[in-house]
Amino acid sequence: MRILVCVKRVPAPGARINLTADAQAIDTAHLGFTTSPHEECAVEAAVQLVEGHGGEATVLTLGPVEAEEQLRYAVSVGMTAAVLLPIDGADWDPQRTAAAITEVVRRLEAADGPFDLILFGNESADAGNFQVGIRVAHALGRPMVNGAKGIAISEGAVHVRREADAGQETYELPLPAAVGVKEGINLPRYPTMKGRLASKRVEVERMEPDAETGGLRMVRLQRPAERASTTVILGRGPDAAPAVVDLLDELGVLA
Amino acid sequence: MTILVVVEHDRGVLADASREALTAGRHLATTTATPLDALTIGAAADAMVAELGRFGVSTVHQAHHDVLADYGPEAWGAVVAAAVEQLSASVVVAAGTDRGNEVMAWAAARLDVPFAANCTVTTPGEEDEKMAVTRVRWGGSLLEEATLTGAVRLLTMAHHAVDAAPAEEPGRATAVSMTVELDDSVSHSIVRGRVERVAGVTLATAPVVVGGGRGVGSADGFAPLEELAGLLGGVVGCSRAVTNNGWRNHTDQVGQTGTRIAPTVYLACGISGAIQHWVGAMAAKNIVAINIDPEANMVSKAGYAVIGDLHAVVPAIATEIRRRRGT
Numbered sequence: 085m086r087i088l089v090c091v092k093r094v095p096a097p098g099a100r101i102n103l104t105a106d107a108q109a110i111d112t113a114h115l116g117f118t119t120s121p122h123e124e125c126a127v128e129a130a131v132q133l134v135e136g137h138g139g140e141a142t143v144l145t146l147g148p149v150e151a152e153e154q155l156r157y158a159v160s161v162g163m164t165a166a167v168l169l170p171i172d173g174a175d176w177d178p179q180r181t182a183a184a185i186t187e188v189v190r191r192l193e194a195a196d197g198p199f200d201l202i203l204f205g206n207e208s209a210d211a212g213n214f215q216v217g218i219r220v221a222h223a224l225g226r227p228m229v230n231g232a233k234g235i236a237i238s239e240g241a242v243h244v245r246r247e248a249d250a251g252q253e254t255y256e257l258p259l260p261a262a263v264g265v266k267e268g269i270n271l272p273r274y275p276t277m278k279g280r281l282a283s284k285r286v287e288v289e290r291m292e293p294d295a296e297t298g299g300l301r302m303v304r305l306q307r308p309a310e311r312a313s314t315t316v317i318l319g320r321g322p323d324a325a326p327a328v329v330d331l332l333d334e335l336g337v338l339a
Numbered sequence: 340m341t342i343l344v345v346v347e348h349d350r351g352v353l354a355d356a357s358r359e360a361l362t363a364g365r366h367l368a369t370t371t372a373t374p375l376d377a378l379t380i381g382a383a384a385d386a387m388v389a390e391l392g393r394f395g396v397s398t399v400h401q402a403h404h405d406v407l408a409d410y411g412p413e414a415w416g417a418v419v420a421a422a423v424e425q426l427s428a429s430v431v432v433a434a435g436t437d438r439g440n441e442v443m444a445w446a447a448a449r450l451d452v453p454f455a456a457n458c459t460v461t462t463p464g465e466e467d468e469k470m471a472v473t474r475v476r477w478g479g480s481l482l483e484e485a486t487l488t489g490a491v492r493l494l495t496m497a498h499h500a501v502d503a504a505p506a507e508e509p510g511r512a513t514a515v516s517m518t519v520e521l522d523d524s525v526s527h528s529i530v531r532g533r534v535e536r537v538a539g540v541t542l543a544t545a546p547v548v549v550g551g552g553r554g555v556g557s558a559d560g561f562a563p564l565e566e567l568a569g570l571l572g573g574v575v576g577c578s579r580a581v582t583n584n585g586w587r588n589h590t591d592q593v594g595q596t597g598t599r600i601a602p603t604v605y606l607a608c609g610i611s612g613a614i615q616h617w618v619g620a621m622a623a624k625n626i627v628a629i630n631i632d633p634e635a636n637m638v639s640k641a642g643y644a645v646i647g648d649l650h651a652v653v654p655a656i657a658t659e660i661r662r663r664r665g666t
């Protein structure tokens with residue numbers, strides 16, 4: 085099997101998100117970076133499929149050159165190849181991102197053969213545009229469903245399970261196909277010693293992205309209004325129990 | 340020209356989130372003096388026509404096709420795209436649900452037009468093909484002001500961003516049937532099977548959630564939290580640190596990439612209150628933080644707090660409840 089996973093580098097803010105003075109970005113001066121959680125699970129899913137069915141799994145990102153960190157991490161947990169589409173400065177809009185990824189997928193497939201499966205996250209953690217994967221799948225003429233909480237390959241099809249309001253739904257997409265993955269589908273592994281070495285050695289292939297700007301343009305970021313709160317300290321240690329139970333009673337959840 | 344609202348329903352019962360989308364669509368239609376149309380996909384659509392009229396819809400387009408008997412993202416996206424072309428819609432609004440976002444992304448891809456997911460505010464622009472939106476990022480931790488430019492603009496409304504309200508002067512909607520041509524490929528992603536959810540209290544609907552974080556320390560450490568939740572008719576939730584450690588299943592995770600909870604009381608035990616956890620918990624009506632660190636973000640954001648070791652505090656609360664109940 086040949087699998088491609090598209091991931092995005094995002095900051096990992098803790099208690100609070102601070103913005104730059106011009107409100108164009110998150111102030112990342114004191115922040116680490118990570119891969120969007122849904123995409124970490126997409127990477128794990130790809131590694132498991134390759135373990136089960138053989139083949140190779142490529143990780144791809146469009147982002148700043150620093151995003152090599154996230155590509156190498158993906159290799160350290162079992163991906164076999166990495167592709168960087170380097171961009172300067174601000175994020176690309178979703179139409180432009182999708183067009184650039186589509187064009188690079190075509191180039192990769194022309195060189196090495198088609199990907200049986202392309203995996204995305206359900207949505208990116210930072211932008212949450214809910215569309216890049218679907219746009220790529222459509223442009224390549226492949227079926228796709230989002231929100232996968234289960235994935236299995238058999239007889240030329242990918243079987244997808246997902247949660248809906250009323251219960252679980254299952255889908256069966258003929259390969260080649262694309263799937264958007266949600267966190268919870270698996271528990272991503274940690275890198276092994278061998279994986280770490282592989283991630284240092286892997287050659288990250290750089291491919292210049294090229295695509296036109298789309299119709300969604302960010303003007304500025306804003307922090308939502310925070311709920312003002314003064315905390316009532318009910319007590320310290322186990323002695324606070326009666327005060328907690330009084331409160332639960334008052335709020336009507338004790339009966 | 341028209342403003343089109345794509346309606347989500349369960350066998351003819353309009354989804355709450357769609358009422359909000361209808362309200363947002365009507366505001367846009369009123370300010371731009373454009374008629375408001377609705378699109379329903381699949382069977383049982385007649386049941387909704389009267390209510391759609393009350394929300395200000397003038398024409399309801401009912402799409403029927405064999406392929407549309409069950410949900411399929413590509414098929415539904417293709418129907419929305421076809422409707423946009425047949426009706427010359429300028430703006431299309433849907434609910435920012437899993438399905439709403441997925442269907443609109445497919446429609447946008449087909450039409451090659453922009454799509455803004457999870458908007459909280461939409462304002463018609465001064466220029467014809469340009470509108471201003473505010474949309475949710477980071478699962479609600481940040482907002483983005485953006486412009487949406489194109490002859491057709493697609494957007495979804497974030498749930499709870501506007502209050503659903505029928506039109507001041509309720510109208511009467513006319514239902515017309517819409518025929519769409521669908522190519523075979525769209526049937527590749529139709530629901531094949533379904534398992535109904537078993538009824539019962541869920542994390543999303545529970546009146547009490549007892550949440551545990553890294554401070555709980557182990558999978559076994561959750562037993563007292565389970566017990567307390569049981570006494571209160573609630574359920575146990577957790578942070579991502581807990582799921583990443585394999586202590587609990589991801590179905591228990593509260594937050595941006597987990598479940599949004601809205602209980603009467605959330606007892607957050609040993610959880611620091613990272614912004615990605617907070618967005619999943621902030622709709623709780625009351626929060627009691629139990630934490631050894633008085634400076635923890637969860638403590639300063641909560642209405643109530645107990646400073647102390649959860650391993651001592653949680654069992655003490657359970658004991659006190661049993662004492663008062665005489666059990």
Ligand SMILES: Cc1cc2nc3c(=O)[nH]c(=O)nc-3n(C[C@H](O)[C@H](O)[C@H](O)COP(=O)(O)OP(=O)(O)OC[C@H]3O[C@@H](n4cnc5c(N)ncnc54)[C@H](O)[C@@H]3O)c2cc1C
Nearest residue numbers: 209552553554578579580594595596609611615616631649
């Ligand atoms: C894109 C993205 C999405 C994310 N989505 C989610 C999400 O959906 N849900 C989520 O939860 N997180 C999410 N996270 C992770 C989040 O940033 C935090 O890492 C996580 O919430 C921390 O979990 P925690 O509070 O349990 O652990 P910590 O931050 O380590 O906090 C542990 C707390 O326990 C207290 N404590 C320790 N021992 C005790 C004791 N004995 N008694 C009482 N208190 C004690 C400590 O004082 C501390 O406050 C996401 C992160 C990213 C980057």
Ligand SMILES: Nc1ncnc2c1ncn2[C@@H]1O[C@H](COP(=O)(O)O)[C@@H](O)[C@H]1O
Nearest residue numbers: 090146204205207208212213214215216
């Ligand atoms: N810059 C990017 N590089 C690689 N993949 C991306 C990028 N942006 C988005 N994606 C993929 O598309 C999915 C949906 O993103 P979005 O439309 O931003 O919510 C993500 O989960 C990723 O898998």
